[in-house]
Structures are given as structure tokens and as C-alpha cells.
Amino acid sequence: MLGKDILDVSEYVGNKPLQIITSIVYSLYLIFVSGILILNFSELLRLIYFPNAATPLIILIFLLVAMIANKLGFKNIVKSNTLVIFVILVTVVVIFIASLDKVEYQRIFPIMGFGVKETFITGSLNVFSFGGLLFLYLIRPNLKEQKDFKKVGIISIILSAIYLLLSVTSLLLLFPFLTTGTETLSVYMSTRTIEFGKFFERADALFILVWIFTFLSYLSVIISYITKMNKKTFGVKNSSPIIYIVGILIFLVSLIPKDSSQILFAENVIYKYSALIIIFVYSFLILLIGYFKKTRFNLKNKIRAKRFLINVNNQNTN
Numbered sequence: 001m002l003g004k005d006i007l008d009v010s011e012y013v014g015n016k017p018l019q020i021i022t023s024i025v026y027s028l029y030l031i032f033v034s035g036i037l038i039l040n041f042s043e044l045l046r047l048i049y050f051p052n053a054a055t056p057l058i059i060l061i062f063l064l065v066a067m068i069a070n071k072l073g074f075k076n077i078v079k080s081n082t083l084v085i086f087v088i089l090v091t092v093v094v095i096f097i098a099s100l101d102k103v104e105y106q107r108i109f110p111i112m113g114f115g116v117k118e119t120f121i122t123g124s125l126n127v128f129s130f131g132g133l134l135f136l137y138l139i140r141p142n143l144k145e146q147k148d149f150k151k152v153g154i155i156s157i158i159l160s161a162i163y164l165l166l167s168v169t170s171l172l173l174l175f176p177f178l179t180t181g182t183e184t185l186s187v188y189m190s191t192r193t194i195e196f197g198k199f200f201e202r203a204d205a206l207f208i209l210v211w212i213f214t215f216l217s218y219l220s221v222i223i224s225y226i227t228k229m230n231k232k233t234f235g236v237k238n239s240s241p242i243i244y245i246v247g248i249l250i251f252l253v254s255l256i257p258k259d260s261s262q263i264l265f266a267e268n269v270i271y272k273y274s275a276l277i278i279i280f281v282y283s284f285l286i287l288l289i290g291y292f293k294k295t296r297f298n299l300k301n302k303i304r305a306k307r308f309l310i311n312v313n314n315q316n317t318n
Helices: 006-048 055-072 074-098 115-137 146-174 183-191 203-234 240-254 260-317
Strands: none
Touching: 006 055, 006 115, 006 203, 006 240, 006 260, 055 074, 055 203, 055 240, 074 146, 074 203, 115 146, 115 260, 146 183, 183 203, 203 240
């Protein structure tokens, strides 16, 4: 189904009701994930650079910038993302290379120390780290060339895998044991070990600046896609009210966790299993049913066409 996203497939499979359900499920998931991530990142900024500032104020600033970006249009967000993605990839590579002189390769041993079951069966649940694949279900209508969708998907998966591999490898080889459950803070810890000579010893400040722009870009994309989904599903012409509502909802979600234990529970349990269910089960089933329905429809058309040709030939023969 060229040029169709998961909402179009949902409508094809289960008519308008299923499309509405899919839009609501995706919107709630993205709002929840954004709320937890923005709380985590804002709390990190407050602890390190703004100890006297209130976390909700930092969150509000992020959301205001993201909402303004959406008011400027989706094309501007895409253009800024093109630069930001390149910068963040370079940043991850720099962190990995710059920390090589401090790594201890013995920390990778014993390989599969928890056993085959824990590594390949229980550990398979960690596929939720590729939760960003959700955007592949939504991005197709935005492509100028539909034939590029497969290439875009493959490149996205490869880049995500490289990012995760370099990040996890640098953390594993730098630290004997990480007690923190926050990925952002863990990567930040690795930047604190980097020094570029004696003239630039606080490289972490530069990386934090890059991550601020990266997070703003990510938040802008989240709000943009939630807006697009609800405009398509409910036939809303003016996107401004949806942008404001989404921003408010993300802000409210970020206020729900009261302490670090609740944040960890939201990240390690709610986010993990909701990503697995929504992205790798629910969405896959919709696409699978849509594929079989389309195949069956095409098969029926071929049978009808053959019967029609047979009837025509019989009439000509008679």
C-alpha cells in the first residue's frame, strides 16, 4: 500500500474505529514517553547546571520551544533534524574514540556471563530500545519518493544500532558497574572522563549543549507526528489547538513521577513493555492482517478477471 501509514492500514483493516484506536494508542504512548524523557533530561540539567531552578520551569521552556518549532512548520523541523542527526552521530563517535585510552577490555568478560537464557531469551525483551522504529510506521506519507521507503528503513535501523552499540560499549568498558538506571546520565558520565589536552577539560559541557538541541529536535518531531495523526483521524484543519493540547499533556505527564524510583519504574517497566506491545505486537498484527487482506483482495480480482476472459472467449467461440 504505497504512500500509506499505519493509520491508513488500520482504517483498511478495521474501518474508522480501528483507525481512531490506533491514533489514540500511538498518541498516548508518545505523550507518555516524551513526558518521562523530558523530566529525566530536565532533572539532569537542573542537578548539574541549574541547582536553583525548578524542574517544571526547565520542562516548560523545552515544550515552548518545541511548540514554536511546530508552529513554524514541519519542513523547518525536517531541515533542522538533518543537521542535528549528523551532529549527534559525530558526538557519539567522538565520545567512543576519546574514551578509548581509559577503557579496560577485560570488562567484557565473561562473555555471556549470565548464560545463554539470560542473554538471548530474557535479553530479547531489550529490543524495546529500538522503539524509534515506531516512526517508520508513520513516515511513509512524508516521503517524496515512495521507492525510498525501504532504504530509509534500513538506514534508520543501522544508524540506531550503531548508536546503541557505541554507547553501550563505551559505558561497559569505562565503568565496572553502573548503578544508575537513566541512560542519559550514564552517557553523561562517560563524557566526564574525556579530556582534550589541558586546555579543554570539561568536554561534558559541550556535549550537554549538543544534547539540548538534539532533545529539542526530538520533542518537536514527537509533537509534529501526534498533531499529524490526530488531524488525519479526526479531520481537524487547524493544527494549532492540537499542538497546544499535546504540549500541555506532555507537561502534565512529566509532573506525575514524584521521585527517582517512580521515574525508574516508568522507564524500566511501563515504557519497556508498552513499547514491546504497541510497536512489535499491535502494529505488526495490523500490518500482517492488512497484508493478507490485500493479498486476498488481489487474488479475488485475478480470479474474476480470469473468469471474465474465459466467458468472453466462450462467447467468441460460440
